[in-house]
Amino acid sequence: MSTLPQGVHLVLAPPKGTEKILSNEALEFLATVHRTFDSRRKELLENRRKVQADLDKGKTLKFLSETEAIRKSPAWACAPPGPGLEDRRVEITGPTDRKMVINALNSGAKTFMADFEDSNSPTWSNMVHGQLNLHDAIRHQIDFETNGKQYKLVEKPAVLLVRPRGWHLDEPRILVDGSPVSGSLFDFSIYFFNNAAELIKRGYGPYFYLPKMEHHLEARLWNDVFCLATSKLGLPQGCIRATVLIETLPAAFQMEEILYELKEHSAGLNCGRWDYIFSFIKKQRAQKSCVFPDRSDVTMTVPFMDAYVRLLIQTCHKRKVAAMGGMSAQIPIKNDTNANDRAMAKVRADKLREVKAGHDGTWVAHPALIKIAMDVFDEHMKGPNQYHIRREDVSVTDKQIADPKVPGKITxxxxxxxxxxxxxxxxxxxxxxxxxxxxxxxxxxxxxxxxxxxxxxxxxxxxxxxxxxxxxxxxxxxxxxxxxxxxxxxxxxxxxxxxxxxxxxxxxxxxxxxxxxxxxxxxxxxxxxxxxxxxxxxxxxxxx
Structure with missing residues (x-):
């Protein structure tokens, strides 16, 4: 521990075989990012608490009057898609387990979102081995054998995106100047330091999914992190692309502002449907009118979900970036053909709804669903995306976004x-x-x-x-x-x-x-x- 950079302390040693991931140089880079931005992160988290306190007292969320000029201005657009992100019609997501990484990259999906967040338990082993697995996958050094079965990366795998943890989570196994680092900054910094230059050399770039944001100033913080990171490593400004998950109710009122803050790095927005439902309930927890029926009744066609989807597609295409659809939770059902057929029909209907609404791609969690989603998008989206579908017919109000009416029963x-x-x-x-x-x-x-x-x-x-x-x-x-x-x-x-x-x-x-x-x-x-x-x-x- 005495050889670590000044002020850096590891509560746990790197798991055996992962030492190169947490090199002194990588930890020094992380410490720089932490010292520059962690105080702002904490201020923004405190702002979340203030917003919640106001909501609990009956205040309602609205489009921001102070940023109206950004929403009305036709003069700005986001960056063009990064190499490999022009066509994202089917994205597969999952945690960073070594076997899962290979299977996802080999799955036939256009992209793979390697997840350090909601589909990952942040054990120390998962976090550091996950970083090692991505490091090795980028260099095509991830092949291995287990239980007599070989896992080998195909020549042209899916394009890699990484989802770091949200701003609210700490990484308490690493301290800088006595304080835990941000989980977001740890996941981003270690991945970026170890892999950004290699990804650019291979013709792609460091691509990210950003979760759980509640305010456009949180997007500005990410943008500033990106600028510092590329400058620190001497990489081209604008090499990063980031897709933001709109999965909190406050963010739904600031979609355009979030794109604006990230515009030179933006790759679009995603309908993070399950977290959005969670946030809808949590943020309006003081309102009895927001009591929902069974969660199976809270579908994408209920009023508040439909409004959010339509606004997201319109916003993204107005600024020439991808409007990504969400995750179908169904997985294949073995040994029951009829039940499996019903489940897959739900997936097909969900993807058909998304492509017809104007989405540029969708998510699946299981490789068996890729063909279903791909067939639907291939039939109805002939080009690489649908940026040309502007949805100028859409006009979504404050009240529509926060409309709690959901038909159904509590059973x-x-x-x-x-x-x-x-x-x-x-x-x-x-x-x-x-x-x-x-x-x-x-x-x-x-x-x-x-x-x-x-x-x-x-x-x-x-x-x-x-x-x-x-x-x-x-x-x-x-x-x-x-x-x-x-x-x-x-x-x-x-x-x-x-x-x-x-x-x-x-x-x-x-x-x-x-x-x-x-x-x-x-x-x-x-x-x-x-x-x-x-x-x-x-x-x-x-x-x-």
């Missing part, structure tokens, strides 16, 4: 499904797995968050199921006990982790307000977190 099975999903996901996440197939759906942190805040919301406002049963913390207790027993019996699940998840969720449904993010809450259970100086802002185990 007994819907309550149980939320309990099961939240327990299963949280237990798996603590165990190191952030992408979990549950009931033939691919669950990640976003879908687990919907389950969590819905259970809280139903308890908070005294909701009843369509059978007349009241939803209260005490009525949920036996359901949690029953579902905990089921989840604990599943292969690879640690019963102690299920117990932690159950206690956490039961505390959440009793709370005055739900926590901002379950990932922040549960970090304390990961190795190297909660040790001296390494806990960041995570709660103590006693609070869970």
């Amino acid at each position: 007994d099975p819907g309550v149980r499904d939320n309990v099961s999903a939240a327990l299963s996901y949280c237990a798996a996440w603590i165990s190191g797995n952030g992408c979990v197939p549950i009931n033939h759906l691919m669950e990640d942190a976003a879908t687990a968050e919907i389950a969590r805040v819905q259970l809280w919301q139903w308890c908070k406002y005294g909701s009843k199921t369509d059978s007349g049963k009241s939803i209260t913390p005490s009525s949920l207790q036996p359901i949690f006990s029953e579902e905990s027993a089921k989840v604990s019996s599943l292969p690879g699940i640690d019963a102690n982790h299920v117990k932690i998840a159950s206690e956490y969720m039961l505390n959440q449904v009793k709370a005055t307000w739900p926590s901002d993010f379950l990932t922040s809450d549960l970090m304390v259970h990961l190795e190297g977190v909660g040790t001296v100086g390494g806990g960041g802002s995570s709660p103590s185990k006693a609070n869970l």
Whole structure:
């Protein structure tokens, strides 16, 4: 540790074989980025808390009057697509496990979003090995063999994009001047330092997906990080491209401003549908009118989701960048042909809706869905994108974006499904797995968050199921006990982790307000977190 750059401390040593990823030069670069920008990051996070406090008092979100000139100006457009990003009709996403990286890059999708965020549990091993896997994949050095099966990268794999963690998450296993670094800045800095020049040499560039932003000034912070990083390494300004996930309610009112802040680096916006639903509930948590029915009823065709999609496509094409569609959660169902056919029909209908609305591409989480999505987009999108579809017919108001009307019912099975999903996901996440197939759906942190805040919301406002049963913390207790027993019996699940998840969720449904993010809450259970100086802002185990 004495050889580390001044002020840098590793709470945990690099996992064996990954030392080159956390070289002194890489850590020095990270420290520079941290020292330059972390205070601004914390100020922006404090602004989020102020906005939430205002919303809790009844204030409503609106388009910003102070940035109206940006929205009305026809004089600006975003950068052209980076090499390899002209056609993004099908993107596959997933965590950075070595086998998954190879399979995703070989899948036939146009691009692969390697995810350090919602489909990843941020164990120290996952974060650092994930960086190593991407380093090796970029250099075509990722081939390996396991259980007698060889994994080898094809000659022309999918174009790589990387999603760092959101601004709200710390990386408590690395301290700079005694403080945990930002998870966002760690993921970005280590990846950029190790790979940006190599990616440019190979004819591409460092490409990113940026999650969870709530204000255009958070996009400005990313833009400034990009400018410093390229300058520091002597790389061409503008070599970075970043697609922003519009997955929070406040960001939906600032889409154009977010593009403007990133314009020389922008690659468009994405409809992060599951996190958006979660944010819609969480931000309007003080409004009883925003109590939703079963999450299966909150589809892309309900008014607030439809308004958000139409505005996103119009905004992106006005500024000549990609408007990316969202993730279908279905995965193939083995040993039940009829059920699988129904699931795949839902995927096909979802992708058809997206391409006809004007999207330039879509997401899948499983390689088996690529052909379905590709066939739909090939049939209906003849060029590389649909930037020419301007959607000038669209006029979306403040009230339409925040319209809480969702037809449907709260059902007994819907309550149980939320309990099961939240327990299963949280237990798996603590165990190191952030992408979990549950009931033939691919669950990640976003879908687990919907389950969590819905259970809280139903308890908070005294909701009843369509059978007349009241939803209260005490009525949920036996359901949690029953579902905990089921989840604990599943292969690879640690019963102690299920117990932690159950206690956490039961505390959440009793709370005055739900926590901002379950990932922040549960970090304390990961190795190297909660040790001296390494806990960041995570709660103590006693609070869970």
